Amino acid sequence: MASDLISIARSGTRTARMALDVAAHNIANASTEGYVRRTVRLEEIGSSNGVTAAGKLTLSGVSLGGVIRNADAYRQSEVRRTGADVARANAELEGLKNIEVALEESGLYDGIVGFEASLKRLESDPVDPALRAGVVEAARAMASSFNLADNALKASSEGTLFAAKTDVDQVNTLAAELGRINLKLSRSPVGSGDQASLLDRRDTLLGELSQKVGIHTSIGTDQNVEIRIGDSSGPLLLSGFTSSPFTMTTAADGTLSFAVGGTAVVPGAGSLAGHAQSLDMASVVQGRLDDLAVEISTIFNNSQAGGAALDGTAGSPLFGGTGAADMSLLFQDGRMITTAPAGSPANSRDTSQLAALNAALTSNGVAADMDSLLFDVSAAVSGRTVTRDTLVTIADNAEISFRAQAGVDLDEEAVNLVRFQQAFQASGRVMQVASDTFNSILGIR
Incomplete structure (x- = not known):
């Protein structure tokens, strides 16, 4: 019975x-x-x-x-989405802080101001050997600061690039592991403890993956997960048991591009998006730094070409190089600095050529350009810090809401x-x- x-x-x-x-x-x-x-x-x-x-x-x-x-699917999705936004903000902010440190610790702004000040002092006594030597030394210090800033920026970008390569490897590893979990779930009894454990592992890996790159997930009736990069229309990273390769390409200027199975994609969240954004900023800063080095070199070398050295001979270029990386001095003798117009006799006290040089540096706002560059980077760091803190608060609230249930x-x-x-x-x-x-x-x- x-x-x-x-x-x-x-x-x-x-x-x-x-x-x-x-x-x-x-x-x-x-x-x-x-x-x-x-x-x-x-x-x-x-x-x-x-x-x-x-x-x-x-x-x-x-x-x-x-x-x-x-586990509520919506709350889990919100935890992943907000966590990916925080990861992007943290990665970008870290890269921007490194750029800021590279510029500030190089002492480049002080070097430019010191160089301009040495030229002003020389204008008071153009035949003084000490003042002429001071100009050469200030020029050398400024060129070294450009070199240092360039090296520090490149080191910062290399560190970011290494972190991005590591994240790409992690994306491929996690996608492959999620494919294996899909296979195990397809063989696991519904409602069993084994299935619950596999789902825990699946959701943990999805959380780790979303920290690297923004994803959109779809859960099938068999609990298998389909993953796309970005939104629901993005390229497939994982379908069933097979994952597509996620790749990264580095351009000549250091910026990054990504693809999934050969299809180009632009991550909008996750640490990879933050790395890409910080490298974009580094490329812009590098370009402005090179432009500034070329501008100073061109202004000074043009002045040299149109003036006379202390012994009355025609002036020659002081600065060599094509940018911040290789900016250098072509001579070390202060007597070769041109202060008088071309054709002036030896030991001339005519400072009209030097005055024109000082006016050109001032009118072109060389020091102001460097100050503007520092301000722009600092403002970006400050703004991204506020954004990151806001995103952290949102992510914390999403996590609390999920944990209250799970x-x-x-x-x-x-x-x-x-x-x-x-x-x-x-x-x-x-x-x-x-x-x-x-x-x-x-x-x-």
Whole structure:
């Protein structure tokens, strides 16, 4: 008889034991990263038999309908999306801070101002050897500052590029692992503890992947995940058990471009997007730095070409190079600085050529250009810091909302332990009562 007391009690003890295992598992993994709280779905067992009237249903105990993960797909998606935005902001901000440090620690602004000041001092006594030597030394210090700034910028970009390559490798590794999890999920019984563990692992890997690049996910009825880069119309990174290669290309100016399976894509979130944005900024700063070096060299060398040195000979270029990286001095003798117009006699005190040079440097705003570059980078750092802090707050709220649902409440689990323990004991008591009842019936004479 399907609905006898022994069968009912046995189903109750078995189900209560399974529920106790789930509660104990929740408690044991309360601090485990990526763990989602499980609950059990209990279902009444109904059966019909020939003894009861046709169509009648008798209750025959309880069964475990499945293990449920308390994970809301929308909240999980929000955690990944906001986390990807924070990762992008952090990566970009780190790159911008490195650019700022490279410019400030090079002392380039002070070098330009010092060079202009040395030319002003020379104007007071154009034949003074010490003042002429001071101009050469100031020019050397300025050129070295340009070299230092360029080297520091390149080192910063190389560090960012290395981090981006590492992230690309991680994207491919995570996508391949998610493909393997899809395969395991397709073979895992629905509602089982194994499936719940695989789903935890899947969601953890999706969170790690979204930290690298913004993704859009679609979950099938078999719990397999499909991943696209960007939004729902982006190229497929993972479909079924097969992932497409995610690649990165570095341009001559140091900027980055990405592709999935050969299809170009522009990440809008994740650390790779931040690395790409910081390298874009580094390329712009590098260009402005080179332009400034060329501008100073051109102004000064043109002045040299139209003037006379201290011994009356025609002037020659002081600065060589094609940009900040290779800016250098072509002579070290202060007597070769032209202060007088071409054709002036030796030891001339005519400073009209030098005055024109100072005016050209001032009118072109060489020092102001460098100050503007420093200000623009600092303003970018400040603005991105505010943005990052705002995104962190949004991400924290999304995480709190998700954890309120998916996190383990130890007090609640303690109550569940007591409740299911009592259910187990009650089912055992029913078995005892059933046994005593049947023994009493068998003892009737």
